[in-house]
């Protein structure tokens with residue numbers, strides 16, 4: 173547990189100006205939440221006694237059932253991770269040619285397509301929700317387009333109504349990358365039941381984790397059958413292979429973690445929401461620092477605390493503020509810089525995405541979750557306030573650090 177650091181009252185106390193770092197140990201974005209450890213260990217003991225470790229085990233089945241019930245969806249097909257869930261679904265939906273996606277996403281969304289020889293066509297985003305702009309999607313449809321993958325970034329639902337209409341109009345498949353949106357809703361209905369299917373990630377850094385893990389959720393019975401076959405090499409019986417497939421099976425250890433963490437889901441979300449409200453309160457009125465807001469009328473997991481840094485008003489760029497925080501041992505993250513369209517495998521696409529480019533240099537994700545205490549958040553906000561209040565001084569100090577140790 174992190175000890176409460178001394179209060180910083182003067183700009184000279186900031187670590188970029190030579191003060192002592194606020195935190196002795198790094199404070200991370202994405203520190204895993206862990207449910208009741210005794211329950212988890214009991215499940216592991218049962219599993220070892222049962223000697224059933226993977227391949228459609230009883231805990232996997234229970235986990236799938238509970239997730240499906242929670243989301244109000246007919247099928248949950250749990251797999252090894254969110255990337256494999258995307259790949260299986262892309263294959264099962266027979267996507268090919270071109271598929272429209274945002275470039276403001278984790279690189280896995282694009283990789284899952286490229287890995288199968290499908291061209292990701294990058295589209296710009298809405299500057300408020302950071303999700304696909306439906307007008308840009310419509311403009312990007314060509315005769316080669318077979319599908320759209322919307323990403324519910326930070327847990328903000330895409331404009332599902334508009335994307336569904338576009339998909340219908342052009343006879344396209346519609347898939348949602350809901351890696352961030354477990355436990356969130358769209359117009360009062362849980363994310364998980366929209367489009368042809370939605371894909372979840374239960375990676376350790378997500379607010380709900382199964383160590384590694386993911387799932388495809390859908391109301392499509394045929395799709396679910398195909399996915400179940402494909403995640404187990406295409407085996408329909410001991411000697412009967414009826415489709416191509418891979419090994420995408422979730423283990424019993426992962427399912428045990430999932431069942432245990434489901435029992436603490438409400439606590440994780442309540443903690444995240446409390447932290448979100450505290451950040452918003454303490455950062456209110458700081459020039460150029462705009463916390464990304466969640467819709468109070470929807471259910472939300474509040475797992476990402478994201479601020480947008482407007483350099484013209486803050487007097488500091490996002491990267492300068494990030495350097496201030498890292499010097500204090502606060503490992504803030506600039507997800508998804510520089511945008512997938514600017515990452516090496518996709519550079520040749522040469523697309524122009526002005527909103528994506530702007531958001532990519534502004535957003536900064538701050539620590540939250542059950543490993544973070546309210547006093548830590550007070551300190552982080554105080555560091556941000558001090559840095560912005562003395563922006564000129566801080567900028568000079570950051571530049572001097574760069575001259576001493578060029579970052580390249």
Ligand code: T4K
Nearest residue numbers: 200201202203204253254255278280351373374375376377
């Ligand atoms: N689509 C979207 C929109 C996604 O965001 C993701 C994953 C996917 C698809 C694919 O789903 P998966 O195949 O991953 O299930 C993380 C995660 O690796 C990745 O799952 C996630 N998105 C992405 C947004 O973030 P990093 O680069 O932040 O990971 P890393 O290793 O830097 O971890 C973050 C911090 O968390 C570390 O600095 C330390 C801390 N940490 C991490 C782990 C793993 C811990 O304290 N304990 C831990 O066990 O990518």
